[in-house]
Amino acid sequence: MSLAPIASDALPEMLADQPIERVHRDGTEYVLLGTAHVSRASVDAVDTMLGHEAFDAVAVELCESRAQGMRDPEAFRRTDLFQVIRQGKAGMVAASLVLSSFQQRLGDQYGVQPGAEMKAAMDGAEHAGTRVWLVDREVGTTLKRAWRSVGFWQRFGLLGSLLASVLDREQIAEHEIEKLKQSDLLESAFSDFASQSEPLYRSLIAERDAYMAARLREEAARDPAAPPRKVLVVVGAGHLKGLATALREGQDDPAATVAALASTPPKARxxxxxxxxxxxxxxxxxxxxxxxxxxxxxxxxxxxxxxxxxxxxxxxxxxxxxxxxxxxxxxxxxxxxxxxxxxxxxxxxxxxxxxxxxxxxxxxxxxxxxxxxxxxxxxxxxxxxxxxxxxxxxxxxxxxxxxxxxxxxxx
Known part of the structure; x- marks a missing residue:
């Protein structure tokens, strides 16, 4: 079942300033909507898009663990700290907490929950019985690949950027939050360090662009007899250009791409x-x-x-x-x-x-x-x-x- 279109006179004005790309591939139209992960305008844009056009599926820039966290906010309280420590996951949990606190701090200023636009996309699709695709790579894998992609001394820069995101208490103007549409949450948390480190940028942004493009193609091909005609893809606007390019030009087998980018590089010995x-x-x-x-x-x-x-x-x-x-x-x-x-x-x-x-x-x-x-x-x-x-x-x-x-x- 697809979302039924609802006429909206406010659509041109509502979406006029929103970054949108349309990609046609293998009989499917992908409507890529770029968002800021803490923005009332982005939530409104998602709701407006869902109400105006009919979609056969809605894809979101979430992995299974992040989506589960949004669907079940109480899940984290069931975490077994002993197992987290024994399995060597303390670093990943701490880094995830720092990143979520960075996003939460922005949301607390304006009463918008972090990732509200992703939740709005999932809720809107599920309410209408439309399929939801989770297309992002697991955040733990991304952090591990980012950590292992940089040298020993650059890792101090990573830790410093994470620490700065916790210590910085400066209030951010809402128009500055809209500027976050030009970058990714992970890239924003690591600030200038990400833009100056090609390996880090590749792990945080470029690889995920390729991964999400492959996941979209993979999902669209599940039923060759009836491929989806139109898919809404809700992603952070920092991914918009790269994802559109990867979706248009990617020729590799999507399953192989997903498997390669979901693997964790071995630790340096x-x-x-x-x-x-x-x-x-x-x-x-x-x-x-x-x-x-x-x-x-x-x-x-x-x-x-x-x-x-x-x-x-x-x-x-x-x-x-x-x-x-x-x-x-x-x-x-x-x-x-x-x-x-x-x-x-x-x-x-x-x-x-x-x-x-x-x-x-x-x-x-x-x-x-x-x-x-x-x-x-x-x-x-x-x-x-x-x-x-x-x-x-x-x-x-x-x-x-x-x-x-x-x-x-x-x-």
Whole structure:
């Protein structure tokens, strides 16, 4: 069933300033409507477009997890923090929270929920019984590909951009929000860094343009006997030009394109080998110290424990951790080389989550609280994630500090 057209005298005025592209391909007309993800005008444009033209399907720039979050806002409170930490997903969850808080901050200024235009598109289509296509790549995959596409030093720029989006409290004028139609949410959160890094721009924008174009072609071809005649595609306007080009010109097999762009590149091995090499070098120095003088060796071993455990515990302390999570950090960090698996930050964070179990209210207020830097210490979920990162950083600092101190004591 398609959406029935409703005459609207206001249509030309309503959509006059909205970015729209029409692409005809394989018997289907794709009407691409560019939106700002926090904009009343974009919500109105979606409603007007749905009411004016008949569509056989509505595609939205959402992945399954983001769509589920919009359909079931309560789902996040069922998150198992222990599993998030054990499975090494703490970084992705924290990054997603920062991005959603950036968007939430914009929406709070004008009473428009983030992604309201996407929800309006889904609700309008479902109300009329029209198919809804989720065509964006999973946000976790995009963040991983972006992270692994840039060099070691550029990653500090990524972290700095994410941090700046949390700390920046400046109010943004509504006409400036409309200017976000010229960029993507992820690109906006990373600010100028994205435009200056070709690998990052490719991961955040260009790859998703190609992915969404392939997904549209894939969905349209599901029923060759009755392909959809017209499809409304609601995307952030930063994707409009690239998506239209990819949709017109793409000749590769769409399923193969989707599979290739949905894969996660392997981690670079050199950081792991570098860290392992550092630890082995330090323990070689400790062994050498024992050979030279047992008392000197005991001092070197003590310094290893104090530096690694001390800095890890300091990280937990700075995160506002419970005394038990601080103690867990102190104990776990020095024995890291003999305990492969969950890092010291993970052990400390799990101790924090066990002692200070997140309450329902923590999940309910999580996105609002993390939009301000102080909320990361007030919310139990956010504080657990913060504990993980600060303890992990502290452990790394402690290892380098211990190595330097031991080396100086021997030579």
């Amino acid at each position: 050199w950081p792991k080998w570098l860290a392992l090499g550092l630890v082995l070098a330090v323990f070689a120095l400790i062994a050498y110290a024992f050979v030279r003088n047992p008392a000197l060796g005991a001092d070197a071993l003590r310094n290893w424990v104090l530096f690694t455990g001390g800095f890890a515990a300091l990280g937990a302390l700075l995160a506002g951790g419970h005394p038990l999570s601080i103690a867990a950090a102190f104990v776990a960090a020095p024995i890291k080389p003999f305990r492969p698996g969950i890092p010291a930050g993970g052990i400390s964070a799990m101790a924090e989550a066990w002692v200070r179990k997140p309450r329902v209210g923590d999940f309910e207020t999580l996105r609002d609280q993390v939009s301000h830097w102080s909320g990361w210490w007030r919310n139990r979920v956010a504080r657990t994630l913060l504990n993980f990162f600060l303890v992990s950083i502290g452990t790394l600092v402690g290892e380098y500090s211990a190595g330097i101190h031991i080396l100086k004591s021997l030579f």
